[in-house]
Amino acid sequence: MAILVFIEQRDGQVRSVAREVLGEASRLAAALGGPVIGVCAAANDPGLGALGQAGASEVLLATHESFARYEPAGYVAAIASAVERVKPQVVLFSASSMGRDLAPRVAARLGVGLASDCVSVAVEGGRLQATRPVFAGKASQTLAFRKSPALVSLRPKVFAPLAGNGGAATVVPLAVAPDSAAARARVIDVKAESAGTVDLTEAEIIVSGGRGLKGPENFHLIESLARALGATVGASRAVVDAGWRPHSDQVGQTGKTVSPKLYVAVGISGAIQHLAGMSSSRCIVAINKDPDAPIFKVADYGLVGDAFEVVPALTAAVQRLNAQG
Amino acid sequence: MLQVVCIKQVADTETRVKVGADGRTLDPNGVTWILNPYDEFALEQALQIKEKLGAGEVVALSLGGASVTATLRNALAMGADRAIHLRSDTIQPDPLSVAGALAAELNALQPRLVWMGKQAVDDDQAQVGPMVAQLLGFPAVTAIAHMELDGERAVLEREIEGGREVVEVTLPAVITTDKGLNQPRYASLKGIMAAKKKPIDEKPAALPEPVLEIVSMALPRTRTGGRVVGSGVEAVPELVRLLREEAKVI
Numbered sequence: 282m283a284i285l286v287f288i289e290q291r292d293g294q295v296r297s298v299a300r301e302v303l304g305e306a307s308r309l310a311a312a313l314g315g316p317v318i319g320v321c322a323a324a325n326d327p328g329l330g331a332l333g334q335a336g337a338s339e340v341l342l343a344t345h346e347s348f349a350r351y352e353p354a355g356y357v358a359a360i361a362s363a364v365e366r367v368k369p370q371v372v373l374f375s376a377s378s379m380g381r382d383l384a385p386r387v388a389a390r391l392g393v394g395l396a397s398d399c400v401s402v403a404v405e406g407g408r409l410q411a412t413r414p415v416f417a418g419k420a421s422q423t424l425a426f427r428k429s430p431a432l433v434s435l436r437p438k439v440f441a442p443l444a445g446n447g448g449a450a451t452v453v454p455l456a457v458a459p460d461s462a463a464a465r466a467r468v469i470d471v472k473a474e475s476a477g478t479v480d481l482t483e484a485e486i487i488v489s490g491g492r493g494l495k496g497p498e499n500f501h502l503i504e505s506l507a508r509a510l511g512a513t514v515g516a517s518r519a520v521v522d523a524g525w526r527p528h529s530d531q532v533g534q535t536g537k538t539v540s541p542k543l544y545v546a547v548g549i550s551g552a553i554q555h556l557a558g559m560s561s562s563r564c565i566v567a568i569n570k571d572p573d574a575p576i577f578k579v580a581d582y583g584l585v586g587d588a589f590e591v592v593p594a595l596t597a598a599v600q601r602l603n604a605q606g
Numbered sequence: 607m608l609q610v611v612c613i614k615q616v617a618d619t620e621t622r623v624k625v626g627a628d629g630r631t632l633d634p635n636g637v638t639w640i641l642n643p644y645d646e647f648a649l650e651q652a653l654q655i656k657e658k659l660g661a662g663e664v665v666a667l668s669l670g671g672a673s674v675t676a677t678l679r680n681a682l683a684m685g686a687d688r689a690i691h692l693r694s695d696t697i698q699p700d701p702l703s704v705a706g707a708l709a710a711e712l713n714a715l716q717p718r719l720v721w722m723g724k725q726a727v728d729d730d731q732a733q734v735g736p737m738v739a740q741l742l743g744f745p746a747v748t749a750i751a752h753m754e755l756d757g758e759r760a761v762l763e764r765e766i767e768g769g770r771e772v773v774e775v776t777l778p779a780v781i782t783t784d785k786g787l788n789q790p791r792y793a794s795l796k797g798i799m800a801a802k803k804k805p806i807d808e809k810p811a812a813l814p815e816p817v818l819e820i821v822s823m824a825l826p827r828t829r830t831g832g833r834v835v836g837s838g839v840e841a842v843p844e845l846v847r848l849l850r851e852e853a854k855v856i
Contacts (some may be wrong), residue, residue, distance in 0.1 A: 350771075351771065353736075353745070353746070354745070357740070377767060378749070378764070378765065378766040378767055378771075379766070381732050381748070381749075382736060382746075382748045382749075383736075384733075385701070385732070385733035385734075385735070385736040385737045385740070386736045386737070386739070386740045386746070388701075388702060388733065388737065388817075389702060389705060389736070389737040389738075389740035389741050390740055392702070392817070393702075393817055394700060394702060394816075394817035394818035395701070395702075395731075395733055395818075396818070397730070397731045397732055397733060398730065398731075398732075410821060413730075414730065414826075415728065415729050415730055415823070416617070416621070416623045416632075416727070416728060416730070417619075417727065417730060418826065419621075419622075419623040419825075419826075420623045420625065420632075420823055420824065420825050420826070421823070421824050421825075421826060422630070422729070422820055422821075422822065422823045422824075423820075423821040423822045423823075423824075424818050424819065424820060424821060425818070425819045425821050426817070426818060426819070427815075427816060427817050427818065427819055428817045465744075465745040465775060465776040465779070466745035466746070466747055466773055466774070466775040466776075466779065467773065467774055468771050468772065468773050469761070469772050469773065469774045470771075470772035471766070471769055471770070471771055471772070472763075472769050472770045472771075472772065473768060473769040474768055474769050474770075478768050479768070480767035480768050482767070483767060486855070486856075510856060521785075527786065528751070528784070528785045528786030529751075529765050529786070531785070534619045534727055535619065535643050535644070535727060535785055536785070538730075542855050543849070543853070543855040543856065553619075553620060553622065554619045554620075560826065560829060561826070563853075563855070564849070564853045564855045565829070566845070566849070572834070572837075577832060577834065578829075578832050579829045579832075580832070580833075581829075581833065581853065582833060582835050582845055582848055582849070582853075583832070583833065583834040583835060584834070584835050584836065584837070584841050584842070584845055585834060585836075585837040585838075586837050586838040586839065586841070587838075590838065590839050591838065591839055591841075591842060594839045594842045595842050595845065595846070598842055598843060598846045599846065599856065602846065602850070602856065
């Protein structure tokens with residue numbers, strides 16, 4: 282049976298998370314059998330044919346001028362129509378901000394179960410099982426589905442896209458009832474943050490600062506190191522609650538759960554809520570004055586020292602490395 | 607204007623999570639139960655709207671076992687006018703079941719605004735808000751960080767990757783709240799005293815058949831980190847070398 286994948290686009294561009302989801306769909310298809318079919322809602326074709334390289338054999342495209350931006354009622358109608366047509370065993374989403382908003386609506390519309398923000402999906406005895414962190418990563422749970430299709434959203438940055446080798450995907454128009462696009466909620470504007478900023482949940486490298494920085498005016502140290510590493514800046518709850526950084530920077534329980542390849546924690550002692558949110562990072566570096574700080578227990582590499590001396594030295598060393606190429 | 611705030615009782619974020627005897631859910635022994643932090647922003651926003659309008663009613667609605675009463679009293683102490691307790695002793699019912707039971711009650715209440723946190727900090731599914739909206743046929747705006755209400759129309763902002771989406775919505779609507787929206791109040795002594803006299807209407811939850819099944823719960827592998835490279839600026843070159851040559855992350 283088929284696997285249906287929601288193809289997320291923004292500003293007429295397919296988002297990279299869609300390729301991650303297609304990659305996992307292809308691996309699942311090898312276990313379950315059946316094709317990988319995409320479904321996309323957009324104002325125009327955002328280049329869906331190229332997704333053959335990412336694992337889709339076919340992509341159903343619902344077009345409407347209101348679909349240029351995220352439009353929940355219309356997107357739900359498009360996916361429900363694709364489900365009716367394809368009769369998939371599994372529908373996959375990315376647990377991006379759009380996927381987290383959209384997938385539960387689709388689940389309610391279809392009356393089926395959804396496992397959100399999963400980090401692994403497996404087939405056990407012909408049945409799909411999805412594993413996901415709970416308590417912000419302090420534990421994980423494995424879920425099974427009592428109804429078909431099984432809906433699963435996948436945590437960004439956990440699943441690898443395919444190394445492209447397929448042909449082009451066939452793009453097939455999908456008719457969506459026009460009245461479904463008339464909704465009582467609509468996106469009227471998108472305010473972009475400073476250009477080139479990668480969101481914490483999608484960042485490869487994160488440099489986070491905590492109370493050890495003593496004040497918001499010292500975060501330039503964190504920002505300089507982040508620039509040198511090509512990283513996104515994060516923060517502990519303590520400094521967000523103190524108003525030094527916006528909530529969108531917070532890592533941990535009541536903030537974001539992240540799993541970058543490199544996480545650098547500066548002046549963060551390592552409260553249980555923070556550790557929960559970043560412990561699944563591939564490599565953790567801790568810089569802290571206090572050798573007994575709990576953060577050192579999870580760090581692959583710890584450096585005991587004053588952030589005000591160590592961070593500029595580390596920034597300079599990384600810049601030298603960058604200059605060498 | 608009637609506003610209903612859906613709240614969930616969860617384990618305190620300080621909790622050291624242990625797997626219960628069933629192998630599938632949290633071991634409740636020694637756990638302190640609190641109002642889900644994201645729901646506090648929802649309740650605060652509803653209270654502020656009521657105060658601004660100078661009229662209306664805020665109802666706290668929760669689904670769960672006997673202990674939920676304490677969390678509902680807390681919501682009443684913060685300022686909710688009355689509470690409804692949908693009594694269910696099912697351990698961790700799935701999100702669609704919860705949404706179904708809440709939607710049935712909300713259908714009877716016909717509120718203009720339905721509030722809840724963007725997710726509960728226990729199962730982190732972040733599903734019930736948009737599900738309730740879908741079941742009620744209401745629009746939903748999730749994880750909002752800013753709000754302007756003007757009569758029957760609201761303009762809301764929600765964080766997305768690399769920016770904010772500005773959404774316009776016409777009531778009735780379901781809105782789920784993110785941290786940063788407001789600063790939730792503490793219950794005053796007067797509020798706590800008043801809460802004792804406010805009504806909590808308890809009735810059985812009409813939970814639909816579950817669509818998900820919890821197979822198991824597990825604790826993550828503990829990281830075997832704990833390697834200190836050195837101290838001070840002198841250790842920086844070695845740290846950079848390890849990141850480059852051993853971890854291969856820079």
